[in-house]
Amino acid sequence: xxxxxxxxxxxxxxxxxxxxxxxxxxxxxxxxxxxxxxxxxxxxxxxxxxxxxxxxxxxxxxxxxxxxxxxxxxxxxxxxxxxxxxxxxxxxxxxxxxxxxxxxxxxxxxxxxxxxxxxxxxxxxxxxxxxxxxxxxxxxxxxxxxxxxxxxxxxxxxxxxxxxxxxxxxxxxxxxxxxxxxxxxxxxxxxxxxxxxxxxxxxxxxxxxxxxxxxxxxxxxxxxxxxxxxxxxxxxxxxxxxxxxxxxxxxxxxxxxxxxxxxxxxxxxxxxxxxxxxxxxxxxxxxxxxxxxxxxxxxxxxxxxxxxxxxxxxxxxxxxxxxxxxxxxxxxxxxxxxxxxxxxxxxxxxxxxxxxxxxxxxxxxxxxxxxxxxxxxxxxxxxxxxxxxxxxxxxxxxxxxxxxxxxxxxxxxxxxxxxxxxxxxxxxxxxxxxxxxxxxxxxxxxxxxxxxxxxxxxxxxxxxxxxxxxxxxxxxxxxxxxxxxxxxxxxxxxxxxxxxxxx
Amino acid sequence: xxxxxxxxxxxxxxxxxxxxxxxxxxxxxxxxxxxxxxxxxxxxxxxxxxxxxxxxxxxxxxxxxxxxxxxxxxxxxxxxxxxxxxxxxxxxxxxxxxxxxxxxxxxxxxxxxxxxxxxxxxxxxxxxxxxxxxxxxxxxxxxxxxxxxxxxxxxxxxxxxxxxxxxxxxxxxxxxxxxxxxxxxxxxxxxxxxxxxxxxxxxxxxxxxxxxxxxxxxxxxxxxxxxxxxxxxxxxxxxxxxxxxxxxxxxxxxxxxxxxxxxxxxxxxxxxxxxxxxxxxxxxxxxxxxxxxxxxxxxxxxxxxxxxxxxxxxxxxxxxxxxxxxxxxxxxxxxxxxxxxxxxxxxxxxxxxxxxxxxxxxxxxxxxxxxxxxxxxxxxxxxxxxxxxxxxxxxxxxxxxxxxxxxxxxxxxxxxxxxxxxxxxxxxxxxxxxxxxxxxxxxxxxxxxxxxxxxxxxxxxxxxxxxxxxxxxxxxxxxxxxxxxxxxxxxxx
Numbered sequence: 001x002x003x004x005x006x007x008x009x010x011x012x013x014x015x016x017x018x019x020x021x022x023x024x025x026x027x028x029x030x031x032x033x034x035x036x037x038x039x040x041x042x043x044x045x046x047x048x049x050x051x052x053x054x055x056x057x058x059x060x061x062x063x064x065x066x067x068x069x070x071x072x073x074x075x076x077x078x079x080x081x082x083x084x085x086x087x088x089x090x091x092x093x094x095x096x097x098x099x100x101x102x103x104x105x106x107x108x109x110x111x112x113x114x115x116x117x118x119x120x121x122x123x124x125x126x127x128x129x130x131x132x133x134x135x136x137x138x139x140x141x142x143x144x145x146x147x148x149x150x151x152x153x154x155x156x157x158x159x160x161x162x163x164x165x166x167x168x169x170x171x172x173x174x175x176x177x178x179x180x181x182x183x184x185x186x187x188x189x190x191x192x193x194x195x196x197x198x199x200x201x202x203x204x205x206x207x208x209x210x211x212x213x214x215x216x217x218x219x220x221x222x223x224x225x226x227x228x229x230x231x232x233x234x235x236x237x238x239x240x241x242x243x244x245x246x247x248x249x250x251x252x253x254x255x256x257x258x259x260x261x262x263x264x265x266x267x268x269x270x271x272x273x274x275x276x277x278x279x280x281x282x283x284x285x286x287x288x289x290x291x292x293x294x295x296x297x298x299x300x301x302x303x304x305x306x307x308x309x310x311x312x313x314x315x316x317x318x319x320x321x322x323x324x325x326x327x328x329x330x331x332x333x334x335x336x337x338x339x340x341x342x343x344x345x346x347x348x349x350x351x352x353x354x355x356x357x358x359x360x361x362x363x364x365x366x367x368x369x370x371x372x373x374x375x376x377x378x379x380x381x382x383x384x385x386x387x388x389x390x391x392x393x394x395x396x397x398x399x400x401x402x403x404x405x406x407x408x409x410x411x412x413x414x415x416x417x418x419x420x421x422x423x424x425x426x427x428x429x430x431x432x433x434x435x436x437x438x439x440x441x442x443x444x445x446x447x448x449x450x451x452x453x454x455x456x457x458x459x460x461x462x463x464x465x466x467x468x469x470x471x472x473x474x475x476x477x478x479x480x481x482x483x484x485x486x487x488x489x490x491x492x493x494x495x496x497x498x499x500x501x502x503x
Numbered sequence: 504x505x506x507x508x509x510x511x512x513x514x515x516x517x518x519x520x521x522x523x524x525x526x527x528x529x530x531x532x533x534x535x536x537x538x539x540x541x542x543x544x545x546x547x548x549x550x551x552x553x554x555x556x557x558x559x560x561x562x563x564x565x566x567x568x569x570x571x572x573x574x575x576x577x578x579x580x581x582x583x584x585x586x587x588x589x590x591x592x593x594x595x596x597x598x599x600x601x602x603x604x605x606x607x608x609x610x611x612x613x614x615x616x617x618x619x620x621x622x623x624x625x626x627x628x629x630x631x632x633x634x635x636x637x638x639x640x641x642x643x644x645x646x647x648x649x650x651x652x653x654x655x656x657x658x659x660x661x662x663x664x665x666x667x668x669x670x671x672x673x674x675x676x677x678x679x680x681x682x683x684x685x686x687x688x689x690x691x692x693x694x695x696x697x698x699x700x701x702x703x704x705x706x707x708x709x710x711x712x713x714x715x716x717x718x719x720x721x722x723x724x725x726x727x728x729x730x731x732x733x734x735x736x737x738x739x740x741x742x743x744x745x746x747x748x749x750x751x752x753x754x755x756x757x758x759x760x761x762x763x764x765x766x767x768x769x770x771x772x773x774x775x776x777x778x779x780x781x782x783x784x785x786x787x788x789x790x791x792x793x794x795x796x797x798x799x800x801x802x803x804x805x806x807x808x809x810x811x812x813x814x815x816x817x818x819x820x821x822x823x824x825x826x827x828x829x830x831x832x833x834x835x836x837x838x839x840x841x842x843x844x845x846x847x848x849x850x851x852x853x854x855x856x857x858x859x860x861x862x863x864x865x866x867x868x869x870x871x872x873x874x875x876x877x878x879x880x881x882x883x884x885x886x887x888x889x890x891x892x893x894x895x896x897x898x899x900x901x902x903x904x905x906x907x908x909x910x911x912x913x914x915x916x917x918x919x920x921x922x923x924x925x926x927x928x929x930x931x932x933x934x935x936x937x938x939x940x941x942x943x944x945x946x947x948x949x950x951x952x953x954x955x956x957x958x959x960x961x962x963x964x965x966x967x968x969x970x971x972x973x974x975x976x977x978x979x980x981x982x983x984x985x986x987x988x989x990x991x992x993x994x995x996x
Contacts, residue, residue, distance in 0.1 A: 075982050076989065077910070139906075143897040150891055153936070157944045158876075165944055169936065176896075176932050180925035183906075187913040187921065 013054060014067045014083050017097065018130045020047045025123035028116055037108055040119035044101040047126070051097040058090055060479045063486030065136060065200065073140070077190070079197050083134040087483030088264055088334060091476060093133045095341045096254050098461070100126045103246035105458045106349050110245055110356055111159055118159055122246060125151040129254050133261065138186045138197040145258065146179055152247070152255065160242040167235075167242035174235040178225035182262075185218035189270065203269035203490065212274035219267050220278075226259030229319055230289040233312045240308035241361075245352025248304065252311050252348055253341035260318045260337055264330070264487065268322070272491040275325070282323040283409070287416050289316030294423035298430075303351045303361045306431060307344060310387065313420055314340045314395075320417055321402035325491060329405020330484050331477060336398030338476065339386075339469065343395055346383045346462040350376070353455055354435075357448045363431065367438035372448040377436040379451070379459045384428045386466045389421055394469035506568075513567035513574040515560075516553040516582060517622050523549030524615035531608030539606050543593050543962075546611045550590045557582045561991075570690050571629045578626035580991035581757040584843055585625070588750040589618045591850050591966050596742040598960035599857040603740060605650055614746065617643035621754030630679045630689040630766070633758050637675070637722065640754065641668045644747060648739040660738025667721065667731040675718025681711035691766035699769030712770060715762065716777055722755035725815060726784040729808045733796075736804035737867075741860060744800060745853035748807045749846045756814060756842055760835060764821055764993055775822040782819050783923055785812030790927045793934045799856055799869050802934060803849070806893060809931060810845050814838050816908045816924060819917065826915040833914060836985075836992040837907035843984060844892075844904035844977060851970030852889040855882055858963055872938060874947025883942045885967055890935040892974045895928050900977035907985075 024043030031039050058066060065084030073081045085093060103122060111118045128151065131144030149172060157168030190197055193205040207215070225232045240248050268275055293313030300306035318340065321333030353376060354366050370377035386393035389400075399421060407414035451459065469476060511518070527542045534542060557579050565574045593614060600606040620639030627633040645668065649661025683689050685708050686697035703709055720728035736744045763774060789809030796802035820826065820834030859871065859882065876883035892901035905928060912921040977984055 073980075074985065076985060143902070146897045146902070150887075150896060153939075154943060157940060165940055168944070169933070169940070172936060173929065173933060177926065177929045180929050181922070184909065184913065184918065184921050184925055187910055188918060190910075191914055 012069050013050075014085065014134050015069055017047060017051045017054065017093070018083070018127055018134060020050060021100070021123040021126040021130075025120040025127075028120045028123070033116065036116045036119055037104070040123060041101060041104045043123060044097075044104050044126070048097045048101055051094055054085065055090065055094060055479070058085075058087075058479060060087065061482060063087070063482040068136070073137075077195065077197070079139045080137050081140060082136040082198065083131075083140070084136050085134055087480035088487070089133045089261070090479055091334060091338045092254075092257055092261060092341075093130060095257070095338050096126060096129050096133065098465075099249060099253050099341065099345055102345070102349070102458045102461065103249050105454055106249065106352055107244065107246040108454055110352060114158070118155070121151045121154050122250070125155070125250060129250075129258070132258050136199050138189070138199060138202070140197075141199070142179070142183055142186060145182070146176075148255070148258075149175060149179075152251070155247040155250070156239055156243045159244045159247065162242075163238070164242040167238040170235045171239040174225050174232070178222040178232070181218040182222035185215045185222070188215055188218075199265065205270075207271065209273060212271045213277070216267060216271050216274035216278060219262065219271070223259040223262035223267070224285075226262070227256055227315050227319060228259070228312065229285050229315070230292055230312070233289065233293070236312060237305050237308040240311075240348075241302060241304045245348060245355070248348040248352075249345040252307075253345035256311065256315055257337045257341060260315070260322060260333065263319065263322050264334070268325075268487060269490050275323075275491065279323050279325065283320060283406075283413055286316045286320035286323065287413060287420075289313065290320065290417055290420035291423070294420050294427060297427040298423065301363055303354070303363055303366070303431070303435070304348070306363075306427065307347045307351065310347075310424065310427065311340070311344055313424065314344065314387070316420065317399055317402050317417065320413070321405055324402070324405035324409045325488070326405050326408055327484055327488055328401050328408065330487065331480055332398050332401025332403075332405055334480055334484070335469070335473065335476060336395065336402055339394040339398045342462055342465050342469075343383055343386045343393075346379075346459065346466075347387060349458055349462075350380050350383060353451065363434050366435055368436075368440040369448065370436040373450040375451045375456070379463065380436055381432055382463055382466060384432045386470070388424045388428045392467070392470050394466050394473075396470060397473045509565060510567040513560075513563075513565045513572060514626075516556050517619055519549055519553050519556070520615050520619045520622065524612045524619065527615060528609055528612040531612065534608055536606075539608050540597060542608045542611045543597055546593055546615055547590055549615070550586045550593075554583060554586045557586070566628070570692065571632045572623070572626045573628045574626060576991035577761070577993050578757075580839060580987060581625035581753060582622050584753050584846060585618055585621050585750050588746065588753065588846050588850065589614055591854075591969065592742055592746040592750070594962040595745065595850070595854045595857055595966045596740075597962040599740070599742050599860060599963075602860055603651060605652070605740065607650075610647070610650060613643040613647050617647070617746075618750065621750055621757075624754045625757035625761075627758070628691045628761070628765070630682065630691070630694070630762070633762065634672070634676060634679060636754075636758070638672060640751060641672065644668075644743070644751060647743040647746070648735055650740050650743060654738075656738040657740065658738075660735045663731055664735045664739075671718050671721030671728070674714050674721075678711045678714030678718055681707050681714065685711065691762065694766045695768060698767065703770060703773050708770075712767065712774060715767070716774065716781075719755065719759045719762070720781065723752060723759060723811050723814075724808055725781050725811050726788045726808065727781075729785070729789070732808055733801045733804040736807070737798055737800045741800065741853055741857040744803075745850050745857070748803065748853070749849050752807065752811065753842045753846060756811075756838060760818065760821070760838065760993060763818070764835065771822040772824050775819065775824065778815055778819050778822060779920070782812055782815035783920070785809065785815060786924055786927045787812075790930045790934075793931065796934070797869055798867055799872070799938070800867055802869065802938075803852060803856075806931065806934070807849065809927070810841075810849075810893075813905065813908055813924060813928075814841050814845075816912050816917075816920060817841065819920065820911045820915040823915045823917065830911065830915050832992055832994075833907075834911045836988040837904075837911045839988040839992065840907050840981075840984060841904040843988070844900040844974075847970050847973035847977065848889050848892040848899075848901055851885065851967065851974060852893065854963065854966045854970060855886045855889065858882060858959060858967075869938060869941055872941045873945045875942040878947055885971060886942060887939050888971060888974055890938050892978070894932040894935040896932070898975075898978045900974045900981070903978055903981045 065086050068084035070080050070082040073079050128144050128148035135141035153168050153172045157164050192211050193202040228236050290313050293309045297306050297309035318333045318336050321329040386395050389395040403414050561579045617640045620636045623636030645665040648664045649658050651657035686694040724732045789805050793802050793805035817834040817838030821831045892899035895901045895905040909921040
């Protein structure tokens with residue numbers, strides 16, 4: 001690799017995509033109260049529109065960073081505003097810009113108090129999240145990574161449910177403790193890697209085993225809290241239950257991905273030896289998360305908690321795929337990150353729609369919704385089936401690839417992980433059975449309105465994606481091939497000679 | 504003996520400040536009570552003139568009064584920081600003093616006298632001159648701490664501060680006299696020459712070293728010499744608290760670094776371990792005790808103790824014997840950077856506290872911030888930014904300050920110290936965010952009648968705008984500050 005970066009266009013495209021929401025957030029304070037929602041929606045849609053050309057212009061044949069920009073930020077030590085995307089970050093970037101308008105739509109009626117501040121906070125969040133996925137400088141990455149904490153803290157704490165104070169603080173402290181260690185790890189890498197914060201340069205340095213092991217665990221804590229991996233997951237159910245719908249969607253669909261992204265971007269390329277050493281532990285933790293999350297989901301009476309625990313389980317598949325350390329596993333993991341973002345985000349939107357009507361998230365209070373709300377029931381069934389990985393839906397492709405990858409690494413691990421798929425079918429179908437087709441339990445759910453146009457507008461794009469990725473996953477997979485192969489070559493692992501299956 | 508003109512130009516800013524202080528005190532009796540503002544503006548003009556003079560002297564390196572004071576970039580850096588802190592304190596005081604009904608002209612005179620003492624501290628290269636600076640600073644602060652003379656708490660603060668301050672000054676003086684006995688001089692250069700070659704062979708030197716650590720420990724308020732801080736910070740008028748927390752701490756660190764690195768640099772192998780212990784103890788105790796505070800000024804007092812602990816990381820790095828000169832220099836410059844950043848965020852936080860003060864009723868308890876985001880969205884937002892910055896979360900200046908300190912620590916091979924520091928920074932986020940939580944996530948009690956008005960004034964607006972700008976801009980673009988501290992750093996051998 002002579003030059004790790006290529007310049008596709010002269011226009012600072014990525015900067016525009018990243019900072020447009022921030023500009024929009026500032027703008028919100030200057031528009032009339034009645035126009036706040038529309039302004040936020042237009043900004044979010046404009047950002048989505050701005051990000052689509054990235055996909056069209058993206059060159060999938062190269063693992064190199066594209067659309068790069070680089071400006072000196074701090075002179076001493078040399079820290080650069082250095083950004084770019086490759087096949088690993090592109091899907092996550094698009095996922096973020098895609099979900100934000102849906103979150104704005106979902107908060108249209110649900111948020112009544114301080115709507116201006118809420119929309120502004122959401123847009124600031126979007127900038128921070130996008131920044132994490134495009135940053136190529138460690139300090140820049142860290143700044144975006146941490147900057148996201150305060151808006152999320154406010155979203156949960158100000159607009160959340162009854163127990164929001166506890167949940168917000170728990171979320172904040174868990175993630176902060178994780179990320180401060182990341183800062184020290186970044187500094188250690190800086191001094192051992194030739195005094196640069198450039199991720200690409202740092203990935204080419206061979207660190208001594210001691211440094212690798214220490215840094216691995218520091219990175220691990222930071223990323224594992226975010227994913228969240230067992231045993232660092234306990235903040236997640238609290239945060240999800242208390243957060244407003246849009247907050248839950250951001251949390252599940254994008255924030256959790258940042259942890260997995262961290263593993264792919266830092267741990268694997270920078271610390272290949274430590275990664276290989278500790279892979280069994282990582283796989284074990286992933287398997288525990290898959291089974292434990294699924295098992296806990298079975299026991300939940302609260303819909304949001306159920307989906308929160310199912311997230312723990314699904315993210316276990318993601319980390320499992322990553323640490324299978326082969327092309328199938330990692331591509332499956334990335335695809336599964338996108339899928340989980342779509343499907344779980346959609347399930348949270350479903351719960352939000354129910355909550356707006358019945359003001360309860362309990363399964364028992366929301367039984368038998370198929371009769372009054374047929375459109376809603378259809379949507380719920382689609383996303384539940386997608387979440388449990390029914391062939392033809394998006395998650396099937398992802399989970400299948402992860403399982404193939406794991407199978408190549410260890411057949412026993414794959415067998416255990418497959419149990420998680422079965423459990424997922426149990427808790428999701430059981431939930432659907434009760435919510436959609438159960439007998440109304442004395443609660444008057446007969447007169448509930450079905451989904452209106454605005455709500456359909458939030459769900460339809462997600463349904464389309466579920467089937468599109470489920471039936472034609474290649475456009476997404478092609479984009480990541482080169483980057484993933486490069487990553488694997490880089491980690492210097494034997495590539496397993498099995499063609500990526502085309503379901 | 505005639506004074507050469509060059510000696511006088513070296514202390515020109517000090518002379519201006521003393522003249523302005525005398526002028527303010529002299530004009531005070533003939534200024535009508537409603538016009539006391541003029542004295543504040545007069546003080547601000549003198550500060551502006553001094554800032555101009557000091558900036559123009561930034562490149563100089565002049566030793567004056569037969570080596571009693573040294574005008575070097577290092578001194579100029581601290582002086583500029585002190586002007587800034589004093590200026591913002593004066594601006595913040597205008598409305599606050601009126602609310603508290605203590606708007607007296609001598610307030611500004613004492614601020615200026617105290618500032619003059621601080622300026623002498625940071626430019627002196629002789630222990631006795633430093634001592635004189637410390638005394639001038641402290642005596643003025645004792646008066647200022649008791650400025651709310653109708654309030655028992657304020658008087659208690661003044662008395663406590665005076666007793667403990669006098670005690671610590673005595674200890675410091677004792678240390679200086681012992682050092683004089685060993686080195687035969689109070690000049691830092693002479694002391695460095697005397698102790699550099701011998702190490703700790705003399706018991707008197709051991710005692711002197713310990714006494715100096717204790718004396719300076721009191722002034723920068725580090726554990727275990729921090730006891731006076733919470734009571735004094737709580738009782739003193741808020742603007743004075745801000746001044747003490749920022750300016751007096753900065754000046755003390757300025758003198759402290761010079762004494763220990765230039766005068767006692769030869770003994771760094773001996774004081775390094777001492778400061779390492781103090782540093783960790785300060786970070787732990789400051790942050791842990793701050794959690795349980797219910798009074799915002801006490802909380803900020805403990806937080807200021809904790810921040811002194813972070814700053815000590817830089818001192819420890821500078822005293823690390825195995826590290827090379829460049830690393831140790833980075834330690835010193837990161838202390839300077841940190842205190843500059845700390846000045847902005849702490850002054851801002853205290854300014855918001857002062858602004859909420861309404862005639863002895865409100866503004867001191869954290870509970871008083873309940874629902875502030877609904878009542879005063881702008882004030883709440885400002886407090887949010889300052890709290891986030893104090894917690895060290897990007898993209899604020901507080902993060903940049905911590906980043907350089909931690910970088911220095913990791914570079915010097917003290918990674919474990921950086922880990923301790925970040926973990927306690929995470930602890931600190933808890934109590935800083937509690938203020939945010941109270942402001943944003945609790946509903947205000949329904950109040951009868953019109954909402955109480957803030958102690959707001961155009962001057963306060965300037966304070967808040969400039970501290971906010973400092974916290975945000977230095978967080979986004981710290982280059983100018985970094986280059987100034989790198990330029991002005993002490994040259995270490």
